[in-house]
Amino acid sequence: FVLIRVIYYPIHRKKDYLFTYFLxxxxxxxxxxLLNNVKLSIGFAFGLFAIFGILRYRTEQIGIKDMTYLFSVITLAVINALVxxxxxxxxxxxxxxxxxxVTYVLEHLWLTRHEAMKQLIYERIDLVKPGRRQELLDDLNERIGIKVSRVEVGRYDLLRDTVQLRVFYFEDEQDHRSFNELAADDDD
Incomplete structure (x- = not known):
């Protein structure tokens, strides 16, 4: 708990990983x-290792939380097979x-708000200066229509006069559709 909640989360603020690490x-x-109570053959141990190794070499991209649920389902199946x-x-x-x-509590009752993040290419590079942080937040709030909680500045592209931004926002503070829905509309 201390490593994950007190040390890791305040710095990185990645709730999906917080869920994953606890689970x-x-x-x-x-x-x-349970495996300590059961004498296993070498073949079974290698088979178990292979099941979890498949998770690493998947062909379809899967999110971290979905991967955690997959690991949970496999773990429950293996545990229940040990009768x-x-x-x-x-x-x-x-x-x-x-x-x-524990899965239910972490998913539904955890006392942290979910801070979502999106990456943007931003062309108003003049607002990225340290003294103009509030102007940057106001411009982002106006242009993308969400209440931005914080911004991290990434890589600059001085040839195109753009910068990569990581925009963070709380989904429960938004007045309307989520940023994902807005981005999907832009793709049409």
Whole structure:
């Protein structure tokens, strides 16, 4: 908790990774506890490693949160396949219940607001100067129609007189459609 919530999140502010780190921690803990009670053959251990290795070499792009759910589903399947005399049904039910409860709490009841981020190419390079931060925020608010909470400046392209910006905003503060919907309309 301290590593993820107190050290990592205040600096990086990536809620999807926060969710992933907490859930991976719980899943791996329960998987190791249950696997510790079952004597496994080398073949089964390599098979388990191969299942999780497939996640790394996927062909279709999948988001970090979706990948976490995929890992969760695989973990639950492996855990539930371990029914034996050494692992009781009560232990499996408790483990499944805890994984589902932690997932629900992290997904629905977590006390952080979701700060979304979009990357933009911005041509008003004069507003990117440190002394004009509020003007930059006001211009972005006006032009893209969302309430921007903060901006990170990326790479400058002085030939085109543009700069890459990472624009952060809270989805629950928006008066209308999300930035994703606005971007989809622009693509049409």
């Amino acid at each position: 991976f921690n719980i899943l791996i803990f329960f998987l190791c506890v 034996s005399k050494k692992v009781s049904i009560a232990e499996l039910v408790f483990t499944d219940g805890m994984i589902l409860l």
